[in-house]
Amino acid sequence: MKEDYQVSIEETIEKFDTDQKVGLTQEIVDKRLEENGRNEIQEGKKTSPWKLLWNNINDLIVYLLLAAAVISFLMDDLAETIAILLALLLAVLTGFFTELQAQKSVESLQSMIYTTTTVIRDGKTQTIDAGSVVPGDVLLLREGDAIAADGRIISSNNFACIESALTGESEAVEKSPDDISEEEVPLGDQQNMVFSGTAVTRGYAYVVVTETGMETEVGKISGMLDEASDEKTPLDIELDKLSKAIIVAAFIAGVAVLVAGLITDKPFVEMIHIAIILAVAAIPEAMPAVETITLSKGMNTMAQRKALVKSLPAVETLGATSVIASDKTGTLTENQMMASELVLGEKTHYEVTGEGYDPHGSVKKDGEEIVPENNQDLMQFIQSGVLCNTAHIDQNEDGQYEVVGDPTDGALVTLGKKVGLDREDLENEAFEKIAEVPFSSENKYMIVVYEKEDQRQLIIKGAFDVILDLADQTQETKDNLQQQNEMFAEKGQRVIAIASIENYDGGLTEEEMKNSLDGLKIQGLVGIIDPPRPDAYESVESAQNAGIKVKMITGDHPKTASIIAKDIGIADHERIMTGKEIDEQVDNENFAELVDETAVFARVSPENKMQIVSALKKESEVVSMTGDGVNDAPALNDANIGVAMGIRGTEVAKEASDMILTDDRFGTIVDSVKEGRIIFDNIKKYVSFLFACNMVEIVAIFASVVFLLPMPIAPLHILFLNLIIDIAPAMSLSF
Known part of the structure; x- marks a missing residue:
């Protein structure tokens, strides 16, 4: 039987007896709601007072x-x-x-996971309670929407999702309705599917719902939590x-x-x-x-230090912890993309300070803080990144900064705010956007044309290799830029190139702009990362000095995991175990010993995380597993003590854990272990x-x-x- 991502658009529509323009009728919705139940994740068994x-x-x-x-x-x-x-x-x-x-x-x-979603029913676009979504519903997903069910994309435009809660990857994932014929494609690579619990960062798409409730990927992971049995503490x-x-x-x-x-x-x-x-x-x-x-006193002390412990035995278990197995994204890192380095022109290098999407920070050159306003070329470069953009940064009720739109675009918007540049202010004061080519996975760039005082400027931003090919510059300049790109890549940074044409006089249709790039000059490069938390290195070092092993477990790419691990002191070598290697070696006699000797695990699935925790426990380790995503929940539940993030943590992760960090600091878990x-x-x-x-x-x-x-x-x-x-x-x- 084919997986949902292997089924063509036509077969999907036929399978669920639906229609892209009309959707389902209310009569069919009522019938399927009765057959499948509400689109909700069943709550775990609450411990009664008795x-x-x-x-x-x-x-x-x-x-x-x-x-x-x-x-x-x-x-x-x-x-x-x-x-x-x-x-x-x-x-x-x-x-x-x-x-x-x-x-x-x-x-x-705890808070509700689902709120509302937009569907097409009886030929009308409606906003409904997401709990009433059924298989076969046609969802209309737009930028900023939370996705309430798993589904097959049937049409889309410039569509991308952030799936870090499910896969551990902090970068947006490009999506399209294209068929996938390969077998056993990982969740993170199923580009024609969307998943419950993730969010739209760019564009829009029409999606046929394939699974709801406990049958979604989130639901399956939540169901795995019931498999673990209670264990006595040391x-x-x-x-x-x-x-x-x-x-x-x-x-x-x-x-x-x-x-x-x-x-x-x-x-x-x-x-x-x-x-x-x-x-x-x-x-x-x-x-x-x-x-x-x-x-009880220990529990109260930990609560004052931002660690909410659910039960008394968990306080003591912390004291016996010998291994902290931590997720990377959102736990050791910010889970917020940030512009960390800039190259202006060919070689002029700048560093950027700050934390995630927080607009407070500075620009440094050779380690010394500078005043960007005194450097016209630098300000022009950063301004181009702000204008060639559709994202914006909001501050939520808790004072946390969040991006609405693509995380990479959010990093450029934040960079602008650090030097006093805001797109809305620029557009209100002088710049009028008169044309745009949205970013797409095919082009891998975005183009905008702005007009100021009867002069037009074309700005293009995108993948380095693509922009380099389009640039009208000497080979020597391109070689120098290539060296800078390689330097950024070695640090695990995503490289964005920004280029422009001053006094642009070409056409304003998409095709005309694409064919009018003569004279395009690269202004500079931006190195973007999901940065380590400020206290991550110190906390890891503190744990290691206390005799606690720290291991990174992530669904992200091995290279990214390796670089972050080195930056925060978890590992100083290239040895990494991937999810594929775990699957191949899990039945070997020395698997547990191999896991105990490995510090970094990448591209792992929720099942792999549980296998890692189980192997460590076989080596007589007392394991504390930290995480914030849905993909962390089974391992949180299986560990001796599971620790979830309270701010960014998903509901499923919080429920699976024994302790919740209300400040999301990795350092708090280390402090809690010491208190234990x-x-x-x-x-x-x-x-x-x-x-x-x-x-x-x-x-x-x-x-x-x-x-x-x-x-x-x-x-x-x-x-x-x-x-x-x-x-x-x-x-x-x-x-």
Whole structure:
């Protein structure tokens, strides 16, 4: 059976019994909505309050205390029974309310994935609730639209989408309705398809919906999240061992007491009472309360530092983390294209500072900040990039800067704002756009003609190789420009060439402009990257100094991944494992070892990410996986602790994670791991303290039986010591 991308336009229309101009009738829509359900991603199973309460009760030490309470009750010792139950209630309710509050905080971050979309139904263009989209609907997608379902493109014009949330690639992907005959084409290369959860950056297209809801690529990934099972944290494992040791010790002590009692002819009931005293003495009643309070404090501390932890055990797991496996796009990098370097003319080189689409930044030459306004040629060059453009930058409610349009165009608009140039202001003041050839995947360039004071200027912007061929310049100049292009490419930058014709006197139709490029001169080149986050290098170094391995896992190109990895200190060599290599070697005996030794993984699928996490866990690593995209969700769910980005993170990624970074900083995860280690060390300290205190009580009680001395302490006294006297110094050790 053919995949949707392999099916021709005609076959697609026939398969879904639809029509490009008329769309579906409302009658068919209602029928398909009933058959397929609403176009929604099913929410993951929410943990009910009762489940949260049970999670805090289901503990061996709690069971031991319950057993002691039951025996005390059966022996008519109501005071002891109440004291033990109060100790239990303190620990259980503290943990319950802390986790319940964390769950509510997470829910407050969640938002609806779908809003509205434009469809053609009954021959009319309508805006509808995206949840009511059905297979066969014809969508009209325009620049800036969020795509609500998977679909086959049937016609388009200059159409491109940003698919970073699904594939990990930060650059826009050119789309067209052209047929694809190849088999097993990766999502990122299915250029005749659009996918739910992505967005349109340029142009428009008509699309026949092929999949909705849980059958979309996003839905399939979301469905994978149910496959992972809950795992005990390292602390849970250690405390379980400790609890079992307590049971064995209490049993041995009890048997020894009974034997000693029989030898000394003491009453059986008295021996049972002494056994209860030993059991109560052996159990560190304060430990559940201290552990819960310690982890709760850690959770609150992390929340203040922009790390929202969903559950108490996750706090401790952070402390045991030995590997941070991080997505690249949006986690280690900004997921915002930025002009980082310029070449004016043939060789004059400039650096650009700033972060993503934030308009604050500067231009430097030879490391020294300059005043661009004093350089007319530089300002003219940047102005050309601003005018030959259709994107614009907006600031959302959270103060974050976002691009509407193509990300590469957004980088040029931001560059203009850094030197005080704005397209709208330029057009209002002096420049009138009188002609345009939109960017297309066939041409790989955009042309505009502006008129100012009766003089016309043609500006062309596009792929370096294409513009170089069109330029009317000497071979020596072209060779110099080629060297600059290669220099940018070696740094993993996307190179955009900007050229112009001053005093343009050619025609204004598309064909006339294409054929009137004599005298075209390249003004300069722009190197554009998705830059590393400002604190990425420092955070990676900090993690490595703490003995934590940092690995980059991305769906992006190997070369791009390698360059970013070197820039932020993850790897200093060329060794990269691709998704294809993972598929080929996943069944090999040494696969887990190979993964553990590799720092950079590129062109990986969601399944590959899960395979990487699984392999690392086989090597006894405690894995923290960070990410923000839909493609990260399965691995986030499968890792010992999944960490999602709170600002740019998708809903699916947030739901799959154990912790959400509300500031999207990679450095926050490193800080959280360090906080988790402090908590883990503190837990070990107070556990040692509590057991030392309890051991003194056990020895005193056992000695009184062996040497026929009066019982030095009653169960209620032990509870008082363990809960009131011991808890204060134990708490001091936990902070």
